[in-house]
Structure formats: C-alpha cells, structure tokens
Amino acid sequence: MKSFEVNFDGLVGPTHNYGGLSFGNVASQSNSQQASNPKEAALQGLEKMKALMDMGFVQGVLAPQERPDVGALRSLGFSGTDAQVIQRAAKEAMPLLVASCSASSMWVANAATVSPSADTADGRVHFTAANLNCKFHRSIEHPTTSRVLGAMFADQQHFAHHAALPAVAQFGDEGAANHTRFCREYGEAGVEFFVYGRSAFDSRYPAPQKYPARQTLEASQAVARLHGLSEEGVVFAQQNPSVIDQGVFHNDVIAVGNGELLFHHQDAFLNTEQMLAELHGKLAARGGNFQSISVPRDQVAVEDAVRSYLFNSQLLSRADGSMLLIVPEECRSNPRVWQYLQGLTAAGGPIREVKVFDLKQSMQNGGGPACLRLRVALNETELAAVNPGVIMTPGLYDTLTRWVSKHYRDALRESDLADPQLLLECRTALDELTQILKLGAVYPFQIN
Numbered sequence: 001m002k003s004f005e006v007n008f009d010g011l012v013g014p015t016h017n018y019g020g021l022s023f024g025n026v027a028s029q030s031n032s033q034q035a036s037n038p039k040e041a042a043l044q045g046l047e048k049m050k051a052l053m054d055m056g057f058v059q060g061v062l063a064p065q066e067r068p069d070v071g072a073l074r075s076l077g078f079s080g081t082d083a084q085v086i087q088r089a090a091k092e093a094m095p096l097l098v099a100s101c102s103a104s105s106m107w108v109a110n111a112a113t114v115s116p117s118a119d120t121a122d123g124r125v126h127f128t129a130a131n132l133n134c135k136f137h138r139s140i141e142h143p144t145t146s147r148v149l150g151a152m153f154a155d156q157q158h159f160a161h162h163a164a165l166p167a168v169a170q171f172g173d174e175g176a177a178n179h180t181r182f183c184r185e186y187g188e189a190g191v192e193f194f195v196y197g198r199s200a201f202d203s204r205y206p207a208p209q210k211y212p213a214r215q216t217l218e219a220s221q222a223v224a225r226l227h228g229l230s231e232e233g234v235v236f237a238q239q240n241p242s243v244i245d246q247g248v249f250h251n252d253v254i255a256v257g258n259g260e261l262l263f264h265h266q267d268a269f270l271n272t273e274q275m276l277a278e279l280h281g282k283l284a285a286r287g288g289n290f291q292s293i294s295v296p297r298d299q300v301a302v303e304d305a306v307r308s309y310l311f312n313s314q315l316l317s318r319a320d321g322s323m324l325l326i327v328p329e330e331c332r333s334n335p336r337v338w339q340y341l342q343g344l345t346a347a348g349g350p351i352r353e354v355k356v357f358d359l360k361q362s363m364q365n366g367g368g369p370a371c372l373r374l375r376v377a378l379n380e381t382e383l384a385a386v387n388p389g390v391i392m393t394p395g396l397y398d399t400l401t402r403w404v405s406k407h408y409r410d411a412l413r414e415s416d417l418a419d420p421q422l423l424l425e426c427r428t429a430l431d432e433l434t435q436i437l438k439l440g441a442v443y444p445f446q447i448n
C-alpha cells in the first residue's frame, strides 16, 4: 500500500501580531511592538502550501483559532459583554489582552505529537495535543486544537486522539517541534525520536540557565506511552542546554529529520555519538540505514542557525529518492549559511536541492517553514479517511486566498487589539472558514 507524509500547514489567523510574548525566542523578543501585516502573513503561508502541492506533495491545511480568546480573559476575572471584557483587559492588563490575541496557533508543529499507525500498538494514527504550558498565550491553544484535529481526523477506526498532558511545567510538552521520525518508507515501522530540554523529576540532568527548557523528558515519555510505541521504536535525547540559552527554544530550530536522515547542528544535542549510534541500531533493526549530516560550528555558528532558521526547514523526499530542503529567505541573506547550503547540494549527498520561501511575517515571531507544518504520515486508506475539506487543491487555494483578502487587515498594532470590532471580524471570518474546510462547529463562539 502507498504511504505519504502529509504536511498540514497552519493558516495564519487574522490577529497575527508581534506581542513579544516568548521569552527565549530571540525573534519574538526583538520584533516586539512592530506593526504586523496579517494579510501578508496568511498569503505567504498559502503560497508555500500551494508550491508544495504544485510539486506533487500531499498538502493539508489546519485552521487558526478564535482570537481574542474572550473565554481566557473571563477565566482571569474580566467580565461583562465580550466588548467590555476586551476593553477592561486593555485598560487594566494590556499584556493579558495581547496574549489572548496571539495568532500563535499558526505554528502547528507545536499543535500535537503524531505517531503513524505503523509504529503504534493498536495500528491507529495517534495524536496528543501539546499543552504548551510554558507560555500563557500558547497554553490556551490545546482545547481548540483538539477539536480541530478531531474534525480533521474523525474516523476512530484509524485515528486516536489524546488530550493534552497535565498542565504543569513538569509535563511541559511542545508537540512535534521536539519530535521527528526516521523510517525507510513512511508506511513501515520507524524510530520515533523525542528530544527534551530537561528532566523535571531527576536533578542529575543538566538544564539551561538563562532561558526555559520547554519540553521535559517526562512529557516525552508520557506521549510515547500514550501512543503505544515500543521500546525498540523510540529514542530519547537531550538537547544541549547551552543552545537553549542561545535561543534554540525548540529542537526544530537546530535539527530536522526525514526518512533515514537527520540534518543537525554539531552542538544540537548532549551525548551525540551515543545517540546517533542508538538511532542507527534501532533503525537498522527495522531495515533502515540511518544517516546524519552534522553541520560544523566553524561553518555555521549556533547564532547563524538561530538567525537564519537553517534547520527550521522542511526536509522532503522526492519521487526519485533524493531530498529537497525548503528554507526561509533569511538563509539566503546570511552569507555563511547560504555558502554552506551551496556546498551541501553540490556534494552529491541526499539533499540535492534547496528552495527558498518568503515567510518574513512568521519568521519575525520565530516561526519558520518547519514550525508552520504538522507532519502526518498516512497510508492510502488513512488518507482517504481524512476530512477531504482540509486537503489542499487548486480550488481550495483560490478560495482561501479570496477569503484572506476579504477578511484580513493589512496592518495591526498593539492599540488595534483593544478594538472589539477585531473580535467580530475574526468570528465572521472563522465562521466562513469552518464552512470552507467542512469542519463543523469547532470554535468557542460556535459551540457555547
């Protein structure tokens, strides 16, 4: 049976703005308070989705969330009509209003961890929504994420959904941004690679000093248990705490894997040799030939990796077996990174081509090509069971670009977030979107 890796990209929501909300994420902090352009952000994302579809990849779309999140503000004590809740928050606690307006659900690599059916004990595709509990603005995503994923992957014969882990830092879980999977073919049993930043219960593990480690070992282990993964099919590895302190807030800022290949920075992990040997051995037992490309720090410094998002790229397998790397424009404008990439594709290794995309609106908040997509490996039968409304087609692309052009603003500043009209605009747009994507009622304003 044929199998595919389907990329579901997050559609940028109408409230995309630069709130400076993510301590430890250099781009988010340095672009705080700049005016954003939600329309451009959404169109840039759609352009990437269309390009992948045009190249022959199966591409899907994941809906944004309702913002401002009036329910979150009510839970913090603001009351009255929806408009009053927003105005009171703006007056008394602007940072809370900004957080409740974030369009951060666009970075769907953080939506959930996904294990394909070939790896799981019950032969279903498993999803665990990420609790994202390190940041308030992200911790409010998972209830809607669960409803949207449930509407996309509804068939219980093929898909199993788990609620987010307990919402405490000890089980901090950032989803697929700290998870990758190696395999010979997408439909065959693979090795799932979980990368954590610290241990919550074992003080022998080192931890970063300056910035938070968002993912814990215990959260990764819990997800592996929930998904019914076997010990032979998992590897846990610790991120190098010193790179977290240099702005690598998720492992997908310093490494990316696909098929049998791990592309990573030399300084990405602790105990690298041991970890690579374990990946090699476990994949070999599944008939695969694990390979890795380590980018030396004297060619690309961690700082260049963080600025350019070289590793926040999409590593895609083409029909001829070679791989394609989708990188953000910022890689081309960094001479060291661009030179490295020229050498990489000329070297005759597995990565043969690099394609560049302009994702500046998302990049300025620390979200590159890999953050914007959730990978779901599916066989033909499972793909046929996915809600067809969310699979990208030329017609859907046209409809969504028209929808964005009709509903989105082209400039948003902090002061605009207090405008109750923005909530109405967002709800009107999302109500239409749920019809376009055939999701049914998934948003609080549709179900409460």
Ligand SMILES: N=C(N)NCCC[C@H](NC(=O)CCC(=O)O)C(=O)O
Pocket (backbone or CB within 6 Å): 017, 018, 019, 020, 021, 022, 025, 028, 029, 102, 104, 107, 109, 110, 138, 177, 249, 250, 252, 253, 365, 366, 367, 368, 370, 371
């Ligand atoms: N690497 C992956 N997979 N995802 C990137 C997430 C970026 C996101 N930025 C933000 O949430 C910034 C929002 C703001 O400041 O307005 C975050 O830090 O969680």
